[in-house]
Amino acid sequence: MRTPAGKDCKYYFEDHFRGREKQECRLLQRNPQGGRWKPAHCRDCPVPDIMRQNACPNMALEGRVHKSLLGLREQIKIYAICTSTLREVTDPAIGCGECHLHRPGTQILK
Ligand code: SF4
Numbered sequence: 001m002r003t004p005a006g007k008d009c010k011y012y013f014e015d016h017f018r019g020r021e022k023q024e025c026r027l028l029q030r031n032p033q034g035g036r037w038k039p040a041h042c043r044d045c046p047v048p049d050i051m052r053q054n055a056c057p058n059m060a061l062e063g064r065v066h067k068s069l070l071g072l073r074e075q076i077k078i079y080a081i082c083t084s085t086l087r088e089v090t091d092p093a094i095g096c097g098e099c100h101l102h103r104p105g106t107q108i109l110k
Helices: 039-044 047-053 098-102
Strands: 012-015 022-025 059-067 074-082
Touching: 022 039, 039 074, 047 059, 047 074
Parallel strands: none
Antiparallel strands: 012 022, 059 074
16 A cells, blocks of 8 residues: 555555544554554655565564654664574565575575
8 A cells, every 4th residue: 555655565554434534554553562653654664665675475574663862753663584594684675585595596696
């Protein structure tokens, strides 16, 4: 679904049918420590770009609202993990690279 920032995000949900004014981020919603989501968070959120760059089905994302030092600025921070290797994915846009090793015909460039 298209976010208020104009990007497609599979975690965004809105319902304006018959006067409803429902907007949700289902990524933050499923993290009890995720913080309180606002539609403005979509503007700088890295998730739509990550999903476009890396479609690995084994990568799981966790999001939370991160406040700046003075608490004036908020942005979404992402933690990614590979459910296959159970390791943290440091660069979710690229992935952990483990799956590429098992795909025939794939070359790892060094
Ligand atoms: S905050 Fe990020 S993950 Fe949540 S709906 Fe907006 S773009 Fe998607």
